[in-house]
Amino acid sequence: MANKIRIMDLSSELGIGNKELLQILRELDIPVKSHVSSITDEEAAQVREKMQRKDASVDVQQREIQPGVILRRRKKVAKAEEVEQKDVVVDASVADQPDETSTPPVQEKAKAKQERRVTSARIVSQPQSAPKSAAGGEDAHVAPSSDEQPLGAAAELVEDQPEVQFEDQPGEQPKSESGESSEDQSEVQPEDQSAERLPKTTSADEPDATQAEVGDSTGAESEKAAVSETAPVTEEKPKKRKPKRKEPLMQTGPQVRIISKPEAKPDFSYKPESKPYTPTPVQTPGSETPARAAVPKAAPSTESTQERKKKKKGKRTVEIVQTSPFAEQDRSDPNWKKKKTSPVQDRTGGKFRTKRSRSKSRDAHDDQMLQTGTQPIKAAKRKIRMEEAIRVSDMAKQMGLKAQEIIKILFSMGMMTTINQSIDQDTATLVATEFGYEVEQVGFLEEGFTQTLEEDKLEDLAPRPPVVTIMGHVDHGKTSLLDAIRETNVTKGEAGGITQHIGAYHVETSRGIITFLDTPGHEAFTAMRARGAQVTDLVILVVAADDGVMEQTKEAVNHAKAANVPIVVAVNKIDKEDANPDRVIRELSEMGLLAEAWGGDTIFANVSAKQRIGLDELLEMVLLQAEVLDLKANPGKRARGHIVEARLDKGRGPVATVLIQEGSLHEGDVFVCGLYQGKVRAMLDDKGQKIKEAGPSYPVEVQGFDGLAESGDEFVVVADEKIARRIASARQTKEREKTLAKASKVTLDSFLASKAAGETKVLNLVIKTDVQGSAEAVSESLLKLSTDEVRVQIVHSGAGAITESDVMLAAASSAIVIGFNVRPMAKVKEIAESESVEIRFYDIIYNLVNDIRDAMTGMLSPIIRESYLGQAEVRQTFSVPKIGMVAGCAVMDGKLLRNAKIRLLREGVVIYTGKLSSLRRFKEDVKEVSKGFECGVGLANFNDIKVGDVIEAFEEVSEKATL
Numbered sequence: 025m026a027n028k029i030r031i032m033d034l035s036s037e038l039g040i041g042n043k044e045l046l047q048i049l050r051e052l053d054i055p056v057k058s059h060v061s062s063i064t065d066e067e068a069a070q071v072r073e074k075m076q077r078k079d080a081s082v083d084v085q086q087r088e089i090q091p092g093v094i095l096r097r098r099k100k101v102a103k104a105e106e107v108e109q110k111d112v113v114v115d116a117s118v119a120d121q122p123d124e125t126s127t128p129p130v131q132e133k134a135k136a137k138q139e140r141r142v143t144s145a146r147i148v149s150q151p152q153s154a155p156k157s158a159a160g161g162e163d164a165h166v167a168p169s170s171d172e173q174p175l176g177a178a179a180e181l182v183e184d185q186p187e188v189q190f191e192d193q194p195g196e197q198p199k200s201e202s203g204e205s206s207e208d209q210s211e212v213q214p215e216d217q218s219a220e221r222l223p224k225t226t227s228a229d230e231p232d233a234t235q236a237e238v239g240d241s242t243g244a245e246s247e248k249a250a251v252s253e254t255a256p257v258t259e260e261k262p263k264k265r266k267p268k269r270k271e272p273l274m275q276t277g278p279q280v281r282i283i284s285k286p287e288a289k290p291d292f293s294y295k296p297e298s299k300p301y302t303p304t305p306v307q308t309p310g311s312e313t314p315a316r317a318a319v320p321k322a323a324p325s326t327e328s329t330q331e332r333k334k335k336k337k338g339k340r341t342v343e344i345v346q347t348s349p350f351a352e353q354d355r356s357d358p359n360w361k362k363k364k365t366s367p368v369q370d371r372t373g374g375k376f377r378t379k380r381s382r383s384k385s386r387d388a389h390d391d392q393m394l395q396t397g398t399q400p401i402k403a404a405k406r407k408i409r410m411e412e413a414i415r416v417s418d419m420a421k422q423m424g425l426k427a428q429e430i431i432k433i434l435f436s437m438g439m440m441t442t443i444n445q446s447i448d449q450d451t452a453t454l455v456a457t458e459f460g461y462e463v464e465q466v467g468f469l470e471e472g473f474t475q476t477l478e479e480d481k482l483e484d485l486a487p488r489p490p491v492v493t494i495m496g497h498v499d500h501g502k503t504s505l506l507d508a509i510r511e512t513n514v515t516k517g518e519a520g521g522i523t524q525h526i527g528a529y530h531v532e533t534s535r536g537i538i539t540f541l542d543t544p545g546h547e548a549f550t551a552m553r554a555r556g557a558q559v560t561d562l563v564i565l566v567v568a569a570d571d572g573v574m575e576q577t578k579e580a581v582n583h584a585k586a587a588n589v590p591i592v593v594a595v596n597k598i599d600k601e602d603a604n605p606d607r608v609i610r611e612l613s614e615m616g617l618l619a620e621a622w623g624g625d626t627i628f629a630n631v632s633a634k635q636r637i638g639l640d641e642l643l644e645m646v647l648l649q650a651e652v653l654d655l656k657a658n659p660g661k662r663a664r665g666h667i668v669e670a671r672l673d674k675g676r677g678p679v680a681t682v683l684i685q686e687g688s689l690h691e692g693d694v695f696v697c698g699l700y701q702g703k704v705r706a707m708l709d710d711k712g713q714k715i716k717e718a719g720p721s722y723p724v725e726v727q728g729f730d731g732l733a734e735s736g737d738e739f740v741v742v743a744d745e746k747i748a749r750r751i752a753s754a755r756q757t758k759e760r761e762k763t764l765a766k767a768s769k770v771t772l773d774s775f776l777a778s779k780a781a782g783e784t785k786v787l788n789l790v791i792k793t794d795v796q797g798s799a800e801a802v803s804e805s806l807l808k809l810s811t812d813e814v815r816v817q818i819v820h821s822g823a824g825a826i827t828e829s830d831v832m833l834a835a836a837s838s839a840i841v842i843g844f845n846v847r848p849m850a851k852v853k854e855i856a857e858s859e860s861v862e863i864r865f866y867d868i869i870y871n872l873v874n875d876i877r878d879a880m881t882g883m884l885s886p887i888i889r890e891s892y893l894g895q896a897e898v899r900q901t902f903s904v905p906k907i908g909m910v911a912g913c914a915v916m917d918g919k920l921l922r923n924a925k926i927r928l929l930r931e932g933v934v935i936y937t938g939k940l941s942s943l944r945r946f947k948e949d950v951k952e953v954s955k956g957f958e959c960g961v962g963l964a965n966f967n968d969i970k971v972g973d974v975i976e977a978f979e980e981v982s983e984k985a986t987l
């Protein structure tokens with residue numbers, strides 16, 4: 025028919041393979057049977073148009089990488105189907121072939137077409153392998169020498185490819201089904217179908233076949249390696265797997281390059297195809313010989329289609345198609361296809377693909393891998409997994425040791441531990457190293473979620489108001505001053521605002537804003553600091569002008585100094601007649617606070633809280649001082665701050681005042697705080713107004729906690745609720761472990777043990793004595809002990825009972841509390857225990873100084889430890905003739921023992937230390953009286969007992985001091 029054109033002709037015209045063209049025709053719904061069929065001009069036009077479109081989207085590069093070896097590569101594939109397909113055809117060098125001419129590199133299609141004709145004699149790479157290898161092998165050097173096996177290289181490449189090509193038809197162009205994918209190959213395909221590069225079409229008659237084909241010789245290994253490194257591989261969609269027609273292999277025509285060496289065939293293993301092979305009615309299948317069946321079928325895989333589909337999604341698999349010169353014969357076996365592929369796990373993943381020719385050893389290895397499924401496992405490292413702390417017994421278990429061995433090591437490190445005690449990570453690391461183990465911290469590390477690793481950029485920082493705490497002695501006017509400042513400024517700037525007590529508030533002055541912490545007193549200040557919360561920028565020290573510097577004034581100064589917070593002195597009550605501000609200046613100078621007038625840098629302001637005198641000046645001074653501090657924060661990030669106050673509100677649940685220190689807090693933000701987490705449900709400012717956002721130095725009352733936070737707790741906004749929950753639960757776990765570990769802070773005994781070599785150690789002490797004179801004497805004696813290596817630093821010293829404030833100061837400063845003739849009350853003792861603060865008691869200065877010196881020189885002599893038994897309060901006193909004074913007591917804590925030693929405390933000060941002369945209940949002598957019971961007590965050789973005194977019973981236990 026004049027208006028008809030044969031497929032073969034059209035394919036040559038278009039420069040594509042017959043098979044590919046057939047595929048295109050099928051896509052265009054043009055019915056054809058084979059390449060000898062004809063189509064109408066109209067249909068041909070459709071094909072041409074389609075090809076044009078395709079060409080536009082495909083950029084094929086060709087270059088000759090070696091004489092006679094052309095590399096074709098699809099640079100970019102626009103169509104989804106084509107994505108990741110990089111087809112390269114490696115043409116076997118023609119050099120070896122007398123009847124072939126070497127192929128020059130071709131860049132354009134037209135040229136390619138011509139090229140194809142010229143090189144048709146060469147074996148076009150096998151669809152399954154060669155195209156891929158070629159694709160990947162753009163930079164690969166495929167040597168044409170007969171000994172080498174480029175296909176082997178191809179096989180390597182294929183393995184690295186994410187996709188798997190399923191074309192497996194021996195006599196066909198591998199991608200004939202998918203016109204697009206085979207496009208490139210078809211270009212180099214011989215026009216003669218018989219010469220088609222069938223992966224398995226290997227003709228034994230050409231033993232020195234090009235390596236581009238299915239090489240199987242061992243010599244291919246090196247080549248493979250070279251190519252595999254660079255060569256991307258063609259990938260094809262699984263849909264192309266099933267050939268629709270059978271194109272019987274032609275016996276190797278004169279131009280067909282032999283793909284593999286015949287002797288390699290016995291090692292081929294085959295993998296069953298998921299789809300049965302359906303021969304196409306074209307060509308003669310008679311070429312198949314039974315010899316193929318003789319090929320060992322070491323196919324390790326018998327995967328089902330479904331299994332393979334699964335793999336496609338998850339594990340990526342490569343199918344290796346081994347081809348041999350017996351490929352044709354193989355097809356006589358209905359299962360030939362199955363025999364040809366073997367699955368191998370693909371590193372890159374992707375679709376199934378096949379490749380040919382692998383070395384025997386590789387196959388054997390793969391088979392083995394498939395059978396074993398895994399690679400040999402590396403010897404596990406000797407690791408101990410622990411969270412924050414680990415119990416000695418658990419650690420021993422992990423190392424397969426007896427706990428005693430660990431305890432021994434710990435002992436040699438100066439730590440007395442028991443089997444049930446927990447040790448921290450540092451200690452565990454030391455112990456583990458002794459046994460050749462490593463410590464691995466497991467569990468949740470919150471730092472990544474709560475810490476900003478990036479430092480704030482300078483341009484992100486904005487000035488923030490100073491945060492001020494007012495401190496001073498009792499009755500010197502702290503509350504009055506706070507109220508005065510607030511009221512004055514409330515009426516000034518925020519008329520109508522209803523004052524809310526949220527523990528902090530901010531005041532607007534003409535010079536700027538100041539945030540006040542409404543928690544006067546150093547207890548709150550130090551309690552927060554002990555928790556690591558340094559929220560205060562400045563301290564206003566209130567000193568009554570008529571009273572001067574008093575005990576708590578000194579404490580306040582020491583607390584502020586310990587926290588390194590600048591002090592502005594407010595000399596209050598200057599309205600009083602006997603006010604003497606100069607005296608205050610003088611007294612404070614003795615404590616190191618030198619007024620500017622005296623050449624120092626401490627700001628003093630005379631005020632009267634009662635009469636509202638000097639308040640503006642005071643605030644101005646505060647702001648001046650703040651300016652020096654150059655307080656800045658980045659308001660543009662997630663908020664971080666500390667809890668100032670927390671309480672349980674009847675209607676709103678747990679609420680807390682958060683002082684934002686950096687970033688901005690918004691409604692809806694998710695946060696963690698102490699052991700709890702939550703979401704900001706609502707925010708109120710200090711005027712009780714609902715706000716949506718709060719920036720740095722801004723105090724807000726936050727609603728939405730899932731537990732009651734504590735003042736001083738850090739408040740951090742995190743990314744989401746999941747993280748918040750995780751952190752909170754990790755903290756709760758940690759807290760439990762900490763309680764178990766019960767690691768004490770600093771003790772005199774452990775002081776030197778923790779000292780690193782060459783480091784000057786500072787021994788911080790808080791000294792409390794019965795009288796002021798002793799405080800000075802003790803301090804002086806101890807300060808004299810300072811050496812180059814160990815320096816004694818008195819954080820605070822004063823007269824009076826050991827108070828909660830002393831303990832908190834010691835906790836915050838890692839100090840030891842020295843009680844000289846003073847004792848703590850039971851409650852203070854409890855706090856000291858919970859804060860792990862050591863309190864040591866002395867009544868002879870000589871002993872005290874010796875102990876400290878011994879501790880400092882590492883020669884602590886055996887010590888007598890006191891074991892506290894209990895306390896009883898004197899409710900009544902009776903004078904009994906001949907016996908003396910007898911006290912009617914109620915045991916408030918622990919118990920009193922008849923033979924115990926006792927001391928009599930009056931307002932925390934030791935009045936007498938001695939023994940009981942009698943212990944009775946209802947006129948009966950008893951050996952002990954427990955908490956909650958009343959008793960009559962007589963003290964040996966002491967009668968000056970008064971109502972309100974406390975009798976403390978204790979035992980003395982002799983202990984050898986260890987360092």
Ligand SMILES: Nc1nc2c(ncn2[C@@H]2O[C@H](COP(=O)(O)OP(=O)(O)OP(=O)(O)O)[C@@H](O)[C@H]2O)c(=O)[nH]1
Pocket residue numbers: 496497498499500501502503504505544596597598599600631632633634635
């Ligand atoms: N004359 C005079 N009296 C003042 C002044 N400031 C406070 N007062 C009085 O001093 C007494 C104690 O004042 P507070 O403000 O309660 O003192 P404080 O330091 O807060 O006392 P505590 O809360 O007990 O620590 C009150 O009676 C006040 O009226 C002042 O500037 N002048």
